[in-house]
Amino acid sequence: MRDAVGLLLVGCGRISGAHLAALAGLEQEIRLVGAVDTDAAAAERTGAQHGVAAFTDLAAGLAAPGVDAVLIASPNALHGSQAAMALAAGKHVLVEKPLAETGAQARELAEAAQRRGLVLAAGHTYRHNAAVATLVDMMPQWGPLRAVEVSSCVFWDGPQAPWWAERTPEEGLILSLFAPHSLDFVQLVMGADDPLRVQVEAARWQGGWQGEDEAMILLGYPGRRMASVHISYNQRSVFDRKVLHFAGGVAEIEDGEVLKWNGGVLVAPPDGVLTNPRAMGGRKLGHFFAQQLREFAAAVRGEAHRLPTGHDAARLIDLIDRVKAAARSTCADAIDPEFVA
Ligand SMILES: NC(=O)c1ccc[n+]([C@@H]2O[C@H](COP(=O)([O-])OP(=O)(O)OC[C@H]3O[C@@H](n4cnc5c(N)ncnc54)[C@H](O)[C@@H]3O)[C@@H](O)[C@H]2O)c1
Secondary structure, eight states: OOOOEEEEEEOOSTTHHHHHHHHTTOTTTEEEEEEEOSSHHHHHHHHHHHTOEEESOHHHHHTSTTOOEEEEOSOGGGHHHHHHHHHHTTOEEEEESSSOSSHHHHHHHHHHHHHHTOOEEEEOGGGOSHHHHHHHHHGGGGOOEEEEEEEEEEEOSSOSSHHHHHOOTTTOSHHHHTHHHHHHHHHHHHTTOOOSEEEEEEEOOOSSOSSOOEEEEEEEEGGGEEEEEEEESEEEEEEEEEEEEETTEEEEEETTTEEEETTEEEEOOOTTSBSOTTSTTOBOOHHHHHHHHHHHHHHHTTOOOOSOOHHHHHHHHHHHHHHHHHHHHSOTTTTOOSOOO
């Protein structure tokens, strides 16, 4: 058996817990070798809990022995520069979504990874379950795809980390933090094509942040195909649904896990995962994170995997740039109409 991939974690905050829990079952494939956080207490806590070295400086972490790969789970604005540093140090990189803040920065990363023969992947976590994988494998049998509808609506009662409140309207809130998941799904099923047309409405309903927290995106793809995406941080009754209209019928993914074809269930989730899918926290996502790390380890070993490539992830950030521009082009106060709350 080959050695497990040695992973350096950068950013020991909220989402690091999901990755660390997932690593616990994957010791043969990928294992933590160090933890970096500018908050020394957070780095040391993670290091002590997992028996690995703790660093407050990324360069020191990258220079530590046994680091093959880096998982970047820091605030969005740092992803591009930290990924560039890790690639320059010859490390494979998995970056939490979004890969970078701009398409130009994301494409530079993808090119750097390709030049160096390194894996660069983005944490599009929601593609890593049986419902999505089965849909992708079966869709060639269902005839041409005409239209896709995605609704992904949750409730966050204000910023979940301090940096959410600091993001400017230009940097984007839900379009940067949540849209990558829904748009990754759309790009996954639309294949190599990017949309020809992008139309967007975005608005801010809550006062705890500056950016948009609700958006509707309408995309026109080559071949008369179309997609709509509704994302929200304002829906207390969590609503997560994907509907795909093929020549042969309708495929649906409910609650991210239940795949149906013309009303019949093709894939059901593992037991105990959908405890109360209409409540925040009523879905267990640990198996998504475990599968993502398994795919990353496979990619690092040069084996087949379902991760987006660096270039695919960069295409997604290019699309997000277009979505943000379209949202702001509607009118001067496009994302901040009269405050309603
Ligand atoms: N895949 C998913 O479903 C999912 C879910 C939540 C968050 N995320 C992504 O994960 C990332 C982190 O989000 P979070 O909610 O954990 O945020 P967080 O603020 O809780 O954690 C970020 C951590 O990074 C640390 N940090 C700040 N600057 C740093 C630096 N220069 N070097 C190293 N560490 C630094 C902070 O001290 C903090 O501990 C974000 O990009 C977010 O979009 C992904």
